[in-house]
Amino acid sequence: MKIGSLFSGIGGLELGLERAIPGAYTVWQVEQDQYARAVLAKHWPNARRYEDVKEAGAHNLGAVDVICGGFPCQDLSAAGNLAGLNGDRSGLWFEFLRIADEIRPAWIIVENVHHTWRRWVPVVRQNLDGIGYGSVPLRLSAADVGAWHRRRRVFILAHTNRKLLRQLSRRWCRSDWQNTKEHVGPNRWPPPSGPRRADDGLSRRVDRLRCLGNAVVPQVAEVVGRVIMELEHADL
Numbered sequence: 001m002k003i004g005s006l007f008s009g010i011g012g013l014e015l016g017l018e019r020a021i022p023g024a025y026t027v028w029q030v031e032q033d034q035y036a037r038a039v040l041a042k043h044w045p046n047a048r049r050y051e052d053v054k055e056a057g058a059h060n061l062g063a064v065d066v067i068c069g070g071f072p073c074q075d076l077s078a079a080g081n082l083a084g085l086n087g088d089r090s091g092l093w094f095e096f097l098r099i100a101d102e103i104r105p106a107w108i109i110v111e112n113v114h115h116t117w118r119r120w121v122p123v124v125r126q127n128l129d130g131i132g133y134g135s136v137p138l139r140l141s142a143a144d145v146g147a148w149h150r151r152r153r154v155f156i157l158a159h160t161n162r163k164l165l166r167q168l169s170r171r172w173c174r175s176d177w178q179n180t181k182e183h184v185g186p187n188r189w190p191p192p193s194g195p196r197r198a199d200d201g202l203s204r205r206v207d208r209l210r211c212l213g214n215a216v217v218p219q220v221a222e223v224v225g226r227v228i229m230e231l232e233h234a235d236l
Contacts, residue, residue: 004061004105005029006053006069006096010039010211013068013111016221021229027064030056035207053095058102066228067103070111070153070216071096076119084119093124101131107159107228108133111216114141114152124156134162138224145219153216155224164231 001024005014008029018024028048031037037049050056075087085093093110100108110124117137125135135158142151159165 001066002027002064003066004064007071008040009215010036011043012216012218013221016218017225020222020225028061036211053092057099063103064105066107067100067105068109069096073113076113076116085123097127109224110156111153114139114154117154121154128158132160133158134165136165136168140220140223142217142220151217167234168231
């Protein structure tokens with residue numbers, strides 16, 4: 001299964017999907033931050049990378065089975081200006097939508113903040129429906145997979161086969177949210193041993209902390225990947 005990643009950050013989403021889906025691999029990534037692209041180049045040396053999502057599309061990205069990504073949250077977050085999808089940053093969702101419509105992958109995975117989900121989830125789902133994709137929102141947190149912090153996120157899982165998604169909704173969702181316990185793997189998180197901070201002399205310390213703060217927890221993305229695998233093998 002070929003994966004394409006938009007707003008890739010340091011690749012937590014595609015890393016988790018690759019762990020969960022046998023044979024999956026990332027073929028392209030789009031990320032504007034120079035430091036994050038250097039991290040991506042180290043871990044995905046064979047993937048193609050692009051800087052500007054506005055200049056990316058079917059003409060240069062290539063076909064994939066999955067497009068995943070978390071568009072910027074600055075205009076959605078309570079810490080931002082709450083301009084929503086009309087904002088300059090969070091409005092880049094419409095570039096994500098354009099690219100998905102051009103490439104037409106089997107699966108689309110959209111990730112963003114949970115605490116202001118009402119400002120973006122209904123609109124994103126409506127937009128996906130407009131290009132022929134049904135969708136189900138999945139609520140996940142790092143704590144669900146054994147982490148010592150919450151980091152709640154919403155993942156919208158979209159596919160053109162609406163019957164497939166109805167099965168997901170019936171079996172796993174309550175009030176449009178997923179109960180993830182069946183798909184949480186072994187606890188990979190050691191118990192905390194006190195505060196851990198990067199040393200002041202560490203190279204690119206601020207860049208590292210910023211990228212970690214924006215990253216998708218790979219173990220959470222694994223849960224999404226296991227959802228896809230189960231649905232791929234569902235007896236409909």
